[in-house]
Amino acid sequence: MKHTKIHCFLLLVIISLQTALAGEFMTNIYGRNLQSLNGKWNAIIDLYDQGRKNKIYLNKKPQGKTDFYEYSFENGLRLNVPSDWNSQNPELKYYEGTVWYARRFDVQQVENKRLFLYFGAVSYRCKVYLNGIEIGSHEGGFTPFQIEVTNQLNATDNFLAVEVNNTRTADAMPAMAFDWWNYGGITRDVFLVSTPQTFIEDYTVHLDKYKADRINATVKLSAGSVNSPVVIEIPELNVKHKLTANEKGMAAISFNVKKIERWSPQSPKLYKVIITSGNDKVEELIGFRNLYVKGIDIYLNDKPIFLKSVSFHEEIPQRKGRAFSEADAAMLLTEAKALGCNMIRLAHYPQNEYTVRMAEKMGFLLWEEIPVWQGINFENKDTKAKAGNMIQEMIMRDKNRCALTFWGVANETQPSAARNEFLKYLINCCHEIDTTRLLTSAFDLVRFNKEKTMFEMNDPFIKELDVVAINKYMGWYHSWPVSPDKAVWNVAPDQPLIISEFGGEALYGQSGDENVASSWSEDYQAKLYRDNIAMFSNIPNLRGVSPWVLFDFRSPFRFHPTNQDGWNRKGLVSDQGFRKKAWYIMRDYYKTK
Numbered sequence: 325m326k327h328t329k330i331h332c333f334l335l336l337v338i339i340s341l342q343t344a345l346a347g348e349f350m351t352n353i354y355g356r357n358l359q360s361l362n363g364k365w366n367a368i369i370d371l372y373d374q375g376r377k378n379k380i381y382l383n384k385k386p387q388g389k390t391d392f393y394e395y396s397f398e399n400g401l402r403l404n405v406p407s408d409w410n411s412q413n414p415e416l417k418y419y420e421g422t423v424w425y426a427r428r429f430d431v432q433q434v435e436n437k438r439l440f441l442y443f444g445a446v447s448y449r450c451k452v453y454l455n456g457i458e459i460g461s462h463e464g465g466f467t468p469f470q471i472e473v474t475n476q477l478n479a480t481d482n483f484l485a486v487e488v489n490n491t492r493t494a495d496a497m498p499a500m501a502f503d504w505w506n507y508g509g510i511t512r513d514v515f516l517v518s519t520p521q522t523f524i525e526d527y528t529v530h531l532d533k534y535k536a537d538r539i540n541a542t543v544k545l546s547a548g549s550v551n552s553p554v555v556i557e558i559p560e561l562n563v564k565h566k567l568t569a570n571e572k573g574m575a576a577i578s579f580n581v582k583k584i585e586r587w588s589p590q591s592p593k594l595y596k597v598i599i600t601s602g603n604d605k606v607e608e609l610i611g612f613r614n615l616y617v618k619g620i621d622i623y624l625n626d627k628p629i630f631l632k633s634v635s636f637h638e639e640i641p642q643r644k645g646r647a648f649s650e651a652d653a654a655m656l657l658t659e660a661k662a663l664g665c666n667m668i669r670l671a672h673y674p675q676n677e678y679t680v681r682m683a684e685k686m687g688f689l690l691w692e693e694i695p696v697w698q699g700i701n702f703e704n705k706d707t708k709a710k711a712g713n714m715i716q717e718m719i720m721r722d723k724n725r726c727a728l729t730f731w732g733v734a735n736e737t738q739p740s741a742a743r744n745e746f747l748k749y750l751i752n753c754c755h756e757i758d759t760t761r762l763l764t765s766a767f768d769l770v771r772f773n774k775e776k777t778m779f780e781m782n783d784p785f786i787k788e789l790d791v792v793a794i795n796k797y798m799g800w801y802h803s804w805p806v807s808p809d810k811a812v813w814n815v816a817p818d819q820p821l822i823i824s825e826f827g828g829e830a831l832y833g834q835s836g837d838e839n840v841a842s843s844w845s846e847d848y849q850a851k852l853y854r855d856n857i858a859m860f861s862n863i864p865n866l867r868g869v870s871p872w873v874l875f876d877f878r879s880p881f882r883f884h885p886t887n888q889d890g891w892n893r894k895g896l897v898s899d900q901g902f903r904k905k906a907w908y909i910m911r912d913y914y915k916t917k
């Protein structure tokens with residue numbers, strides 16, 4: 325008995341160590357053998373955090389005459405997974421705290437397989453219990469994690485409980501206040517994944533940064549796969565390469581290809597790539613393109629490109645909830661396509677894989693970032709480590725998406741030694757996994773210099789980045805110091821620059837004076853867009869713009885009772901899905917680019 329306990333303890337330590345590491349999940353989850361655990365889960369609201377102490381994850385039932393338990397997962401609240409809890413029950417609209425989720429399941433295939441629980445995202449932190457034992461934990465509301473459960477599962481009637489907490493804390497990312505809704509819950513797909521005993525854990529397949537006919541590929545097999553064979557195939561390109569993994573399970577190859585059609589927004593061509601090793605086989609669609617910066621230009625497939633971007637949150641405004649499905653991705657992306665965009669800035673955190681994969685198929689370049697959004701405690705070493713984990717989890721998940729153009733390390737940070745060290749650490753974390761993408765960060769430090777009558781910025785950190793991104797709300801948070809067509813910029817003159825946010829608020833259907841911000845009118849917002857577009861021609865190194873924001877979105881600190889009512893109204897499209905006047909101005913501008 326004692327031995328079993330010690331054994332269990334060691335096993336638990338090993339499991340929790342595994343789950344604490346960033347990026348410890350298999351590449352291309354949708355290409356694996358999956359059993360969905362989505363659907364209705366039972367739930368218990370645990371405002372005072374008493375559930376763990378009372379071990380409700382054991383889900384005990386009275387046996388003897390004197391037994392009773394002051395909880396039961398059955399016959400109570402039921403919540404959809406994936407989804408946020410806030411939009412499912414009026415009492416949970418503003419809820420910040422703990423909710424327990426639980427469900428039972430049988431295992432569909434077990435023979436000689438390894439089994440993993442995979443969570444697409446749980447917002448914001450969680451502990452996972454299987455058949456009464458804590459098996460792992462995760463922090464960070466927008467990235468996946470997996471836990472191996474091969475030896476913990478029964479063939480039938482497993483009891484899975486997840487303790488989810490979305491309390492805002494100063495050491496988290498985002499931290500105490502942020503301009504979007506703090507949705508909690510199991511917000512993305514949950515799967516039971518089965519693999520052979522040794523399996524293809526990870527791989528990267530992409531076109532060389534500069535060479536249009538050279539593909540670089542790496543494959544990593546799970547532990548114990550010494551000298552195993554690996555085959556990489558791209559049938560449409562007549563590619564079939566046989567490799568042998570080294571003692572660490574790694575194999576790498578560079579090879580030339582003839583007549584490859586490169587992926588671009590105009591022609592988002594993807595190829596089927598098949599990786600095989602022993603009993604394991606994974607395939608997915610992968611695109612190939614070259615991407616680099618030269619001087620003040622961004623080159624896609626050896627031609628300078630202007631980025632016609634837009635941002636959206638992972639939210640369906642009409643449902644007042646988190647986006648989580650393919651249908652949700654289609655709704656958001658179709659509206660961006662209609663605007664004429666060739667890029668999306670996924671604000672302000674890694675969004676779900678349906679959106680990322682569909683965006684790539686539709687021909688959008690992507691900017692993905694982690695929620696290092698204002699107010700982050702750069703002095704806190706734990707926060708820094710967590711940010712490093714988050715950025716690596718994001719890159720591990722999406723590194724084979726050729727659409728991925730930018731990794732964003734932060735949004736609106738103020739210069740300090742601690743900030744610089746923190747962001748440099750994040751850049752190193754990115755480079756450990758991927759050196760092919762462009763690195764950027766959005767700054768809000770551009771100021772008008774009255775003597776020189778120019779916009780300028782002083783933040784030496786920009787030299788660490790490939791592309792400099794500026795959020796500047798001319799006509800909204802800042803009044804015009806000169807007329808827009810005279811507003812000359814001298815910001816990061818030797819680097820490509822993107823206006824990563826601009827805009828102003830308007831209530832859909834409201835008309836008013838186009839010169840009065842407090843009219844909250846579509847007319848004011850439309851004029852603001854015309855003015856900003858006039859200014860853009862005075863920014864010599866401007867290589868892209870991204871209006872803020874595609875849709876009105878929910879934000880608890882937007883207090884104006886009639887014009888905002890808990891919504892940030894900077895959308896080009898209203899919460900009901902109607903286009904505002906500024907939408908047409910932006911679409912016409914993009915037509916000219």
Ligand code: GCB
Nearest residue numbers: 503735736795825872892894
């Ligand atoms: C910003 C932030 C964005 C906000 C926006 C606003 O600078 O980056 O997250 O929502 O301004 O509307 O104020």
